[in-house]
Amino acid sequence: MMIDITQGVTAANGYRAGGVAAGISKPNKKDIALVINDGPLRNAAAVFTTNRFAAAPVGWSRHAIADGQLRAVVLNSGGANACTGAQGDADARAMAQATADAIGCGIDDVGVASTGLIGQLLPMPVVVAGIDEAARTATTSGGADAAQAIMTTDTVSKQAAYTSEQGWSVGGMAKGAGMLAPALATMLVVVTTDAQLSSAEAGSRLRMATSLSFERADADGCMSTNDTVILLANGASGVTPDLDEFQSALTAVCTSLAKQLIADAEGAEHSITVTVSSAASEQDALEVARAIARSNLFKCAIAGNDPNWGRVLASMGTTRASFDPDQVEVDFNGVTLFSHGELGAPRDQVDLHPYDVDVTIALNAGDATATIWTSDLTHGYVSENSDYSS
């Protein structure tokens, strides 16, 4: 599928977006994003973090989307509004109210998402002024500004869009960088479409797409308090899509965004694709791939351009997946380093200098395959995460 990574939430018709620098935590950094759905439909669906310390905006958005309808989504960087108590709840609600006032809708039609440091209250006068400005300046070509406004430690903004020959489009934006782990990868994502979909259809398609994309990205195994993926569907194209094509397009857009997140994970010097094949079940393949993707030792080895397959086996050996250790094969960038209990090619035959690294495991236990995308563990990761709040 042709995915255009220069367009995002305003690729589809009937949406306006904007991003402004309100000054929440840094001067001149865009930090308020607004996505407005101008209809005709207001159908919406969302997937949220399963973290038990879900942030105040997650609690608000769960409430707002309960009826399957949203008119707008307001997002901020510069503060996660998580673990902020009753005042945090009030502030998330106040962000919805400010947005509702600015664009003329009900408070319950506004989703809210926040990202940044946990445990700090938002400077609400600044936030409200920023929301007003974003509402005034939102345009049908403002997707890129919105994508920039949700960046935190991201070094580039992330967008992806697809246009069907049937006349509808789907496009989205994402931010990630740290606390990237499945269920969900830490991220804020808004995807819009002008295809005609019910809220229920939007929900089932979104859950399928996230399970195959964001939930297979795992940068550092840390699950965020703020993960939010929202899909808006306004039917502005007047086209009821072929649902198979729509599902493929939505999954492709989400996969593009997920891979962009991993490629720009904090400190990443390699993007690593861990594929486990010939597993007894997809669940087994995922368990093994995740165990590898979460091994700090493996991820440090990749940072050092070291095809340390022993660390791959050591992490696989902690899983309960069905396989015979003597039947396993491990390949790095196409070179077989271990196979059926015996040493393979010398490790110096593997060149790990390219940014993209493929680690492929054959379990020889069945027909299932799954892939997890991760990044290496570098000095940059340590630097970014030991300096984050100071």
Added chain:
Amino acid sequence: MMIDITQGVTAANGYRAGGVAAGISKPNKKDIALVINDGPLRNAAAVFTTNRFAAAPVGWSRHAIADGQLRAVVLNSGGANACTGAQGDADARAMAQATADAIGCGIDDVGVASTGLIGQLLPMPVVVAGIDEAARTATTSGGADAAQAIMTTDTVSKQAAYTSEQGWSVGGMAKGAGMLAPALATMLVVVTTDAQLSSAEAGSRLRMATSLSFERADADGCMSTNDTVILLANGASGVTPDLDEFQSALTAVCTSLAKQLIADAEGAEHSITVTVSSAASEQDALEVARAIARSNLFKCAIAGNDPNWGRVLASMGTTRASFDPDQVEVDFNGVTLFSHGELGAPRDQVDLHPYDVDVTIALNAGDATATIWTSDLTHGYVSENSDYSS
């Protein structure tokens, strides 16, 4: 209990030990350790890694100890002999044979343990020569040499011993540094005692001691292929110990060794004690403490002297332990930063410059408590683990 960290496997009577530089992977680095039990009893017990890619020496030692009897343990650094196929199995057996020949016992009376890089065959002529020399030079005061010979990226050797007023002693040595995780922390440990214990008693006491010590140390969440903890009991004191005192002493020796391992974990700049109290069960307390101890983001924050309690909550929020998020309290070095859903003291009231960091969580859900020891995630960890095999 008074633990002496200057003595190890030769603290108890009836043991000889030695450590020699055979030249397995580096010149002039002690790399073969030998612990010889001169009786009268040969009772022994062991706990091994549960990794499914257990190394060849683990397979051999499981076999050798099946009858509850060992005459000696031979250990090497400089190569893990893991994932080395049939040749690796033959090499582990050859190490036992060389030891048996050198000290005059049966091959099945020799335990073998190896540590170092996975996936590389040992240079057996060098290893066998080293075993011969270690057997010739082992003495009743050679514990310190043996402790040095099992070091890999350890910066200091680890020993601990206890002497009872009843006239018996227990002492041990350990190596760790990387791949430290529960079940077991990656480590080689030999503990000796001259108390009179049956093999069965030694086994049950050892399992209890490891569950409260090594299995509560978690430096990097990575489980090794080579973890081995062996207890030898020769009864040379002629004293049948009070079993409560013996259990306490064995646990204290193992706890001292476990804490020494964490304090010297790869790149560690802080030793972190994560204590979870008022949990509904000990299992809940352990689950929460482990989730925190495995959060890379939390561990990077500590490296940066940042009391980032938000990352503590985010990791707790991924667990299934019984607690109400609104009832939780988080303290760093005695300062309450979050309590009952609301912000506590400003984070700048916490001084994280001292090496030891105490993170205490009250779940307010019951009466159980558990502690996990971990270390921070530093540039040193990344450096050591991206350069390890190169």
